[in-house]
Amino acid sequence: MPELPEVEVTRRQLSPLLVGRTIRAVATTRPSRFFVTPPRTLARRLLGRRVLTLERRGKYLLARLDDDARLLLHLGMTGQLFAAGIPGVRLLSSTRGSALAPEQQAEAFRPDSHTHLIIRFSDGGPDVLFRDVRKFGRVQWLAAGESSPRLDRLGVDALQARPADLWSATRGRRRCIKALLLDQSVLAGVGNIYADEALFLAGVRPSRRAGRVSRAEGHRLLAGLKRVLQRSLATGGSSISDYIQPGGGRGRYQDERRVYGRTGEPCRRCRTPIVRRLIAQRGSHFCPRCQS
Numbered sequence: 001m002p003e004l005p006e007v008e009v010t011r012r013q014l015s016p017l018l019v020g021r022t023i024r025a026v027a028t029t030r031p032s033r034f035f036v037t038p039p040r041t042l043a044r045r046l047l048g049r050r051v052l053t054l055e056r057r058g059k060y061l062l063a064r065l066d067d068d069a070r071l072l073l074h075l076g077m078t079g080q081l082f083a084a085g086i087p088g089v090r091l092l093s094s095t096r097g098s099a100l101a102p103e104q105q106a107e108a109f110r111p112d113s114h115t116h117l118i119i120r121f122s123d124g125g126p127d128v129l130f131r132d133v134r135k136f137g138r139v140q141w142l143a144a145g146e147s148s149p150r151l152d153r154l155g156v157d158a159l160q161a162r163p164a165d166l167w168s169a170t171r172g173r174r175r176c177i178k179a180l181l182l183d184q185s186v187l188a189g190v191g192n193i194y195a196d197e198a199l200f201l202a203g204v205r206p207s208r209r210a211g212r213v214s215r216a217e218g219h220r221l222l223a224g225l226k227r228v229l230q231r232s233l234a235t236g237g238s239s240i241s242d243y244i245q246p247g248g249g250r251g252r253y254q255d256e257r258r259v260y261g262r263t264g265e266p267c268r269r270c271r272t273p274i275v276r277r278l279i280a281q282r283g284s285h286f287c288p289r290c291q292s
């Protein structure tokens with residue numbers, strides 16, 4: 001699932017494909033949960049508008065339009081935002097992609113039934129496509145000045161958070177630290193991968209009660225979180241299942257994971273096998289020796 005680094009990498013690469021361009025046409029699939037704003041309304045509102053900026057709030061992208069309306073985009077679990085013309089194989093999961101014949105792998109992507117939004121521009125340059133196989137992604141048009149409960153509930157961005165933000169959120173809390181890290185109203189942008197990695201760096205078990213995390217551990221946890229987020233940004237994010245960059249590239253952070261998805265493999269610090277437990281309704285990975 002795309003988290004802060006993947007969404008930020010998407011923002012950086014998508015910006016030149018959106019900002020300054022005027023929307024000429026919008027094609028969509030049929031109404032579904034993917035469209036918070038019904039597709040016909042969405043298409044009508046976007047037509048003729050120019051994109052002024054593309055911002056990120058937590059895991060959301062927010063395009064500001066020249067009529068002060070905003071377009072809210074969320075990648076969900078398997079969302080892919082990209083420019084038309086990239087090879088189709090890059091849009092498949094790595095297992096399905098490698099199953100294709102070489103000549104199929106070189107073919108440009110053709111919009112399929114999972115391509116829910118296609119934005120075309122008046123300059124005739126590349127279209128921007130939003131594809132989502134599992135449809136947990138969301139698209140919403142917000143009128144000028146319209147607030148969004150999805151955005152209003154977000155806490156401080158994880159990259160901007162100060163130790164005091166995490167400290168005050170954990171005091172007296174019985175819920176486990178992993179659940180607290182995943183709570184977007186506490187730290188926006190954190191998901192399963194980077195929460196597990198940060199907890200490893202801090203030596204804290206994901207199941208520990210948040211209120212039992214010491215001030216020193218809290219410092220280490222936030223520092224570790226920023227470190228893994230920054231490192232993932234620098235390597236283009238994690239492409240573990242479906243995530244791709246708007247230009248068709250894949251991130252490389254998955255090669256540096258310390259615990260996430262490494263069940264049974266030796267801890268990089270002490271060689272104890274990494275274990276996976278269901279914590280906060282999520283598969284959580286940790287070293288039983290290094291984390292307490």
Ligand SMILES: [Zn+2]
Nearest residue numbers: 267270287290
């Ligand atoms: Zn260990």
